[in-house]
Amino acid sequence: MVRPGGRSARVQASVHTAVRELAAEVGRDALTVPMIAQRAGVTPSTIYRRWGDLQELLSDVAVERLRPDTAPRDHGALPADLTAWAEQFLDEMSSASGRAYIRDALLGDPDGGNAGQCSAYAAEQIDVILNRATERGEETPGVETVMDRVVSPLMYRILFRPDGLDAAYARGLVTGLLDPTGRWPGKAA
Amino acid sequence: MVRPGGRSARVQASVHTAVRELAAEVGRDALTVPMIAQRAGVTPSTIYRRWGDLQELLSDVAVERLRPDTAPRDHGALPADLTAWAEQFLDEMSSASGRAYIRDALLGDPDGGNAGQCSAYAAEQIDVILNRATERGEETPGVETVMDRVVSPLMYRILFRPDGLDAAYARGLVTGLLDPTGRWPGKAA
DNA sequence: ACGCTAGACGCAATGAATTTGCTTTAAAGT
DNA sequence: ACTTTAAAGCAAATTCATTGCGTCTAGCGT
Numbered sequence: 001m002v003r004p005g006g007r008s009a010r011v012q013a014s015v016h017t018a019v020r021e022l023a024a025e026v027g028r029d030a031l032t033v034p035m036i037a038q039r040a041g042v043t044p045s046t047i048y049r050r051w052g053d054l055q056e057l058l059s060d061v062a063v064e065r066l067r068p069d070t071a072p073r074d075h076g077a078l079p080a081d082l083t084a085w086a087e088q089f090l091d092e093m094s095s096a097s098g099r100a101y102i103r104d105a106l107l108g109d110p111d112g113g114n115a116g117q118c119s120a121y122a123a124e125q126i127d128v129i130l131n132r133a134t135e136r137g138e139e140t141p142g143v144e145t146v147m148d149r150v151v152s153p154l155m156y157r158i159l160f161r162p163d164g165l166d167a168a169y170a171r172g173l174v175t176g177l178l179d180p181t182g183r184w185p186g187k188a189a
Numbered sequence: 190m191v192r193p194g195g196r197s198a199r200v201q202a203s204v205h206t207a208v209r210e211l212a213a214e215v216g217r218d219a220l221t222v223p224m225i226a227q228r229a230g231v232t233p234s235t236i237y238r239r240w241g242d243l244q245e246l247l248s249d250v251a252v253e254r255l256r257p258d259t260a261p262r263d264h265g266a267l268p269a270d271l272t273a274w275a276e277q278f279l280d281e282m283s284s285a286s287g288r289a290y291i292r293d294a295l296l297g298d299p300d301g302g303n304a305g306q307c308s309a310y311a312a313e314q315i316d317v318i319l320n321r322a323t324e325r326g327e328e329t330p331g332v333e334t335v336m337d338r339v340v341s342p343l344m345y346r347i348l349f350r351p352d353g354l355d356a357a358y359a360r361g362l363v364t365g366l367l368d369p370t371g372r373w374p375g376k377a378a
Numbered sequence: 379a380c381g382c383t384a385g386a387c388g389c390a391a392t393g394a395a396t397t398t399g400c401t402t403t404a405a406a407g408t
Numbered sequence: 409a410c411t412t413t414a415a416a417g418c419a420a421a422t423t424c425a426t427t428g429c430g431t432c433t434a435g436c437g438t
Contacts, residue, residue: 407411
């Protein structure tokens with residue numbers, strides 16, 4: 001159990017900032033536990049005891065950075081809200097650092113709790129958007145549907161096929177979900 | 190560059206089998222490079238020089254195991270083909286070992302080549318199914334659409350939300366893609 | 379307010395893994 | 409067959425991960 005305050009909290013904070021600083025300075029792949037420990041002013045054994053290994057520590061830091069810091073902007077209509085959110089999501093997640101954070105969050109994650117947290121963050125944001133739309137009287141799909149039709153394809157491509165991924169693709173996913181005039185998008189896509 | 194034949198090929202093969210054997214014997218998490226080297230009859234430095242680190246080696250082996258060994262079965266109609274394939278895909282990938290392989294493939298993958306290969310395997314299988322359907326005269330979505338609507342949601346949930354994932358969910362994805370009678374599935378889902 | 383207790387940290391020693399310079403082997407090209 | 413050169417073997421040196429033990433302090437009860 002991690003104690004909420006006092007020295008434990010200071011250690012946790014200084015280790016986390018050490019990770020972020022060093023990741024920016026020497027690159028994420030060059031990080032080592034002793035290096036982080038020295039920057040944070042603690043001994044390596046403290047980190048090993050508390051986090052187990054480097055990957056779990058990185059996973060911890062990654063989840064913190066993947067937490068959205070602000071509610072999604074209100075554009076006055078569901079399509080605009082969802083499109084803007086999807087574009088921003090793609091933009092943040094598909095960057096080199098974003099992908100590294102996602103991978104770290106997935107990686108050092110014995111029980112799957114950290115990855116589930118990431119997914120919960122996205123679901124929360126979408127829920128806010130859908131609730132606003134419902135209050136306006138708009139008809140909306142369920143959160144799970146948006147997760148399946150928008151978030152999943154974005155994340156899949158970010159992880160497995162990072163090439164040729166742009167805002168137009170994100171917009172197309174939202175459009176396909178909200179305006180199903182044609183049955184399927186063109187096969188050429 | 191890896192030489193295609195002779196000693197290099199023998200080393201590669203013996204290292205790969207050593208990884209598989211030892212993973213089965215002592216568990217994937219207990220693997221170490223020196224252990225693998227000894228079993229394979231090579232020196233650790235050989236592995237480090239060729240693969241860089243344990244994760245890249247595991248990623249290599251994982252991709253090999255994720256390659257489908259057989260063409261998808263022909264059930265005579267697109268919905269049955271896709272449903273059966275999706276159920277089998279989910280079954281294989283959501284098992285403990287399947288998830289471990291996916292994570293390994295994603296992890297030790299600096300350039301994204303291994304992950305792209307996994308995605309290509311799925312796309313290949315789907316392409317076979319769609320081509321058969323087209324030859325039968327059935328109307329089919331494009332490969333990319335199936336990837337977005339079926340493969341992506343399955344993989345996203347396997348990675349981020351492994352709970353409450355069953356064959357019914359996989360069937361629902363295929364149904365939603367092929368029979369869009371209702372606009373969206375129920376919000377309760 | 380004061381001491382008690384348990385969890386967390388520092389220190390140091392131990393053992394294992396990684397890295398590296400140099401030599402030797404054996405594919406691939408001529 | 410000879411030359412070239414990438415890859416493997418070997419061994420030393422470095423770095424990292426792990427663990428036992430003593431100390432400190434946050435949280436708690438009195």
